[in-house]
Amino acid sequence: MSIKVKRRVHVAAAAIISADQQQVLIARRPSNVDHGGLWEFPGGKLAPYETGLEGLKRELHEELGVEIVCAQPLIRVHHEYPDKHILLDVWQVHEFAGEPFGREGQAVRWVPMSELSNYPFQRLICRFCAR
Numbered sequence: 001m002s003i004k005v006k007r008r009v010h011v012a013a014a015a016i017i018s019a020d021q022q023q024v025l026i027a028r029r030p031s032n033v034d035h036g037g038l039w040e041f042p043g044g045k046l047a048p049y050e051t052g053l054e055g056l057k058r059e060l061h062e063e064l065g066v067e068i069v070c071a072q073p074l075i076r077v078h079h080e081y082p083d084k085h086i087l088l089d090v091w092q093v094h095e096f097a098g099e100p101f102g103r104e105g106q107a108v109r110w111v112p113m114s115e116l117s118n119y120p121f122q123r124l125i126c127r128f129c130a131r
């Protein structure tokens with residue numbers, strides 16, 4: 001009998017809110033990665049030496065080319081995938097510098113909050129959006 005220990009993955013993601021407070025920025029995962037083609041809140045895995053906010057700052061710089069000016073923790077979600085356990089810390093980013101664009105070739109879109117449910121999201125975020 002073999003016991004499979006799931007990987008634990010700590011992820012930080014951002015709900016980036018537009019200046020008029022009406023829209024949130026989402027990105028579509030490239031087709032060649034896990035959950036490819038689904039929409040997500042930008043972010044990624046924390047390095048072992050990083051705090052959540054440090055990791056989020058690095059990820060938003062790498063993925064969108066923006067620098068966080070002001071952010072606060074919004075919600076923590078756990079989710080079991082078949083092969084891993086994800087701990088996702090979602091931050092609300094109220095203020096940032098720079099113009100976001102998909103630095104890794106991913107589609108990026110500002111979406112009215114009320115329309116988020118029209119986008120196929122990764123499992124975790126479906127829960128976050130209470131769909």
Ligand SMILES: Nc1nc2c([nH]c(=O)n2[C@H]2C[C@H](O)[C@@H](COP(=O)(O)OP(=O)(O)OP(=O)(O)O)O2)c(=O)[nH]1
Nearest residue numbers: 011013034040041042043044045086122123124125
């Ligand atoms: N960023 C992000 N990740 C999410 C969301 N929902 C969700 O289940 N995840 C999962 C998918 C992945 O297993 C993990 C984050 O992976 P990632 O692919 O963004 O990590 P990363 O940016 O560090 O990319 P890489 O270095 O592994 O290429 O969290 C979400 O809304 N945003």
Ligand SMILES: [Mg+2]
Nearest residue numbers: 042043044045
């Ligand atoms: Mg990522």
